[in-house]
C-alpha cells in the first residue's frame with residue numbers, strides 16, 4: 001500500500017493542501033522553513049504514535065487557524081485520516097474508510113518508517129530514542145505491536161501510580177496489574193526479539209561495500225516469557241515500592257548496534273558511519289517487510305541526501321529503487337536528486353504551497 005493522495009487542513013504552515021502522489025520517489029525541495037519536513041511529519045501521522053517530531057498535537061495545528069487540524073490520505077480505494085477537533089485539540093481522532101477507528105489500527109494499512117536529522121544522535125543519546133526506533137521497526141512489521149505497547153504502557157502507568165501513592169492495602173489490584181504487565185510485556189518483548197532476529201539474518205547477507213553493516217542486539221532480551229516477567233515483577237516489588245515506579249521490564253529495553261567490520265559500538269563510530277548503519281538497517285528492514293508482509297514500506301527521508309557524498313547518494317537511490325515502495329525525500333537543492341530514477345515526482349515547496357516542478 002502506498003499513498004496516492006495526501007490532503008492537509010490547518011496542519012503546521014499549510015492551510016489547505018491536496019497532493020496527488022504515486023509509488024516510487026517523491027522529492028520535495030525548497031528553501032529552509034518552506035514546509036518540507038512538515039509534509040513528512042503529516043505522513044508520519046498516518047502511523048500510530050506521535051509522528052516524526054514527537055510533537056504535541058496542539059503544536060501541529062496551524063497558528064492563527066481554528067485550533068484543529070486534519071491529515072488524510074487515499075491508499076488506492078482505502079481512505080485514512082487523523083487529526084484533532086478545535087474543541088478537543090489534545091485528542092487525536094482517526095477515521096478509516098469514514099468510520100471512527102482506534103489510532104493504533106493505522107498500523108494495519110501502512111508500514112511507515114523515517115530518518116530525520118535528529119536521528120543522527122540516536123546512538124549517542126538515551127535508550128528512549130532507540131526503543132522508539134525499535135518499536136517503529138516492529139510495528140511496521142507486526143501491526144498488533146502498537147496495541148500491545150499501548151496496553152503495556154497503560155498497565156505500567158497504573159502500577160506506577162499505585163506504587164507512588166503507597167496505597168497497597170488492596171494487593172489484588174497490584175496482582176492484577178502485574179498480570180497485565182507480564183501478558184502485554186511478553187507480547188512486546190517477543191515481537192522485538194522476532195524482528196531483531198529476522199533483521200540480523202538479512203543484515204548478515206547485506207552488501208557492506210557502500211554502507212557499513214551493523215550487528216544488532218537487544219539489552220535484557222532474556223526477559224521475554226510471561227512467567228519470567230511476572231516473577232521479576234513480584235520479586236522487585238519492595239525495590240519498586242521504594243522507588244515509586246516499576247524499575248525493570250520491557251519498558252527499559254535498548255537496541256545495541258555494533259559496526260561489524262570495526263567491532264565498535266555505534267556510539268563510538270563517526271557521524272557518517274552512524275548514518276550508514278541506520279541506512280543499512282532501513283534497507284534490510286524494507287526487505288523484511290517485503291518478505292513478511294508482502295508489501296513495501298513508505299519511507300520518509302528528511303534531508304538525508306545533503307550528508308552523503310555523490311557516490312553514496314547515488315548508491316542509496318539505487319538501493320531504494322531496487323526495493324520499490326514509496327520514498328518521500330526532502331532537500332534544499334533540487335540538484336541533490338539528480339541521480340534519482342526518471343519516474344520520480346519532483347515538487348517545489350515554498351511558504352506552505354507545493355507545486356509539481
Ligand SMILES: Nc1ncnc2c1ncn2[C@@H]1O[C@H](COP(=O)(O)OP(=O)(O)OP(=O)(O)O)[C@@H](O)[C@H]1O
Pocket residue numbers: 011012013014030031032033034035036037038039059060061062063330332349
Ligand atoms: N503550527 C504551525 N503553524 C504555522 N506554521 C508553523 C507551525 N509549526 C511550524 N510552522 C512553520 O513551518 C515552517 C517550518 O517548516 P519545515 O520544518 O517543514 O521547513 P523545512 O522546509 O523542512 O525547512 P528546513 O530546510 O530548514 O528543514 C517554519 O516556518 C515554521 O514557523
